[in-house]
Amino acid sequence: MTVDERAAMGRALELARDGWGRVHPNPLVGAVVLRDGELVGEGAHLEFGGPHAEVTALAEAGEAARGATCVVTLEPCAHHGKTPPCVEALANAGVSRVVYAADDPAEGAGGAERLRSLGVAVQGGLLGEEARSLNAPFFARGRSRPWVAVKVATSLDGYLADPTGRSQWISGPEARAYVHWLRAGFDAIAVGRGTVAADDPRLTVRGTVEPRIPPRRVVLSRSGNVPEAATVVRTAGEIPTTVVCDPARADATRARLDTPGLDVLAADGLLGALRGLGDRGVGSMLVEGGAELANALLDADLVDRVYWITAPRWLGAGTAAFRRPAGSLDTPAGWRFVERRALGDDTLLVIERGECSPES
C-alpha cells in the first residue's frame, strides 16, 4: 500500500499524539519519511528535551532518507535549543523535500527559509488546521490568559446530573479513561467551589499517560470558602492547588487554608482569574465543572474548546449542562466541530470557537 503526502501527514499527526502529556509546553510533533509512496521512517517528539520527531524519523529511515520527502506536522526548527536544529539534520540526511503542516509561531521560526537556503524544496500548510488544532494551546501563546477547555459529560438531552444530583457515572469507562488521558496534557485542571463541596474530586491524572508535570489543581471560588477537609486542599503538598478568590477574601482564605503547596490567588472576575493563572505559568486549563462555572466562562467568551461527552441515555430532568443566553438564528453559529468519535458506548464531540480574539 502506497500513501500520498496527505495520508503521510495524517500518520504524522497520529504519531504526534504520542507525546501528549510529556512534552508541553513544547508542541506535539510527528514526522514521517516518505520515499516512493512508502513510509521508511517514523518519529514523534516524545519527551521534553528529547529528540525531535524529524530526527527520530530520519534515524529510522537511514540511507533511505536520501532523496526522500520528510512530512512533519510543524515547520522544522532552525535554532539551537535543547537539541541541534532539525533543518540541518534534514539537509545532512539528504532529504530533498519537506512538507509541513503548521508554521512555527515561536522562537524556532524561519525553518522553512533556512531549508530552502540549504537546497531543500519546502511546502507548508498541508493539514495545517488539524496541526494547529492539535497544539491549540501552543498556538494561543502570547495571549494574556491561558487557553481554556471545558469538559462536560451529559445525557442525550443535555443533563449532566440526574434529579438526585448524581453525575459520576453518567458516561462509561472508556470516556472516563479518556478524561484521564485528556488531563495529562493540561497545565491545570479547574473546578468551581460547588463541585469541590459536592464531589470532593481528586482532580489527579490516573490513566495510561503519566504527565511530565502533574497539572495544577485550581478551585475558582469568589468567597474562598473551600472546605479545609477537601481532598484538593489536604493533598496540595503532593500536587499544587491554587484557590482563586476575590481580593477582599484573599487574606482570610490564606489564613484558613494554610497548607504546603496551596496558594491563594486574589483576582477580580473570571478574566482576572485567568490572567493571574497565566502569570503563574498556566498556559492551558481544563475546566471540569460545575455547570455554573462552565456557563459563566462560556458567557464571558473565555472558552476556546468544549469536550462534550454524550451518553446514550435520556434523563429528562436534573442539572442542565448548557444554560446560555437566548440567541437567534440571525447570528452566525460561532463554533465549529473539530472532532466527532466514539468513546466506548458514548460519543465525544469537540467544539471550538470559530475565531478567538487575542485578548478575550
Next chain:
Amino acid sequence: MTVDERAAMGRALELARDGWGRVHPNPLVGAVVLRDGELVGEGAHLEFGGPHAEVTALAEAGEAARGATCVVTLEPCAHHGKTPPCVEALANAGVSRVVYAADDPAEGAGGAERLRSLGVAVQGGLLGEEARSLNAPFFARGRSRPWVAVKVATSLDGYLADPTGRSQWISGPEARAYVHWLRAGFDAIAVGRGTVAADDPRLTVRGTVEPRIPPRRVVLSRSGNVPEAATVVRTAGEIPTTVVCDPARADATRARLDTPGLDVLAADGLLGALRGLGDRGVGSMLVEGGAELANALLDADLVDRVYWITAPRWLGAGTAAFRRPAGSLDTPAGWRFVERRALGDDTLLVIERGECSPES
C-alpha cells in the same frame, strides 16, 4: 493494497447503500469478490427487480471468481423470485467460499445451507450488526407497526427552533441534502398537525436519489384539523397524503378534505395510528416533527431510531427538542449510538433503542 474479509465486508456495506430509495421493500445488499486479498468484482442491488449484488459482482469478476471468496452483506437467496437464486450463481461461478453478514429472515432463507450442499464453504455473521442496522426496517418486519425513525435538527443546547419559532435553517446545506437522501428510503414521512400549520412543508424528496416510490406523506392529527390549503393536502393527487385522526373526527375530516390522493385513517392513539399505517403498507416511517409528536412517540416507546443533527451554535432558548420524563442514572441507558459523523459543519448522531419488543 490487499484487504481482509472484514475490510471487504466494509466495502460491501458501502456498496449496499447505493440501492437506497430504489429497492425497498427489498433489503439493501452489497457484495464483493475477493481473490488473494484483491477485490476482483463489486456489486450492489440497485433496482427493485434488478440483478442481485452477488450476480453483478460475479459478472465483474468473470473467471477470477473461480476459487475466490464472495463477501456479501446478506445471506444469499436460495429461491426463484424475480431473479434466479444467487446460491446457484455462486456455485456455478466456482466460488469456493461465501462470507455473509446477516442471516436472511425472509422467504429467501436457507441460502447458507443450500450453498454448503453445493460444496461451498460458508461463514455468516461478519459485521452482522452493521448489516442489520443498515436494513433495520427489513429486519423489523412482522411487527404490527412500521419501523419508526425520528429526525431532529438542534442547536448544541438542544433547541430545534429559536425563541421566535424559526427552525428552517438551523442546520446547513449538507444536512438538508442528507435529509432528502434519507427521505428517499422511507415508505412514509410524518409530521404533526402543528408542523403543517406552522411550516406548511412539502415533505417531498428533492435530493440526489429519486425514490422508486415517493414516500407517502402522513399528518398525525387527533382533531383532523389540517388546513385545506396545506401543501400536503393540495398536492395529494401527485403524492398520496394520509391524515390520521381520532375515529370520532374521521367522517368530518373526510368530508372537509375531500381531495384525490388524500385518505383519512381513523385510529385510536399513536400505536393505533402506526398499526393502521402498517396495514396500508407503510413498513418504515420517518417522523420529522414537531417536538410534541416526536416526544410522544419516544415516551410511548414507539421510536426505533433517532437521526439527530446538531449545528455548532447555541440558542439558549426556544423550542427544546427533547422533553423526556424524569429518569435516573439507576436505569440502564437503553439506547446506543450507531453512527457519528460530519454533515458539513453539522454533526449527525444516529441513536437506536438497545432492544425493541416486537409489539411495542
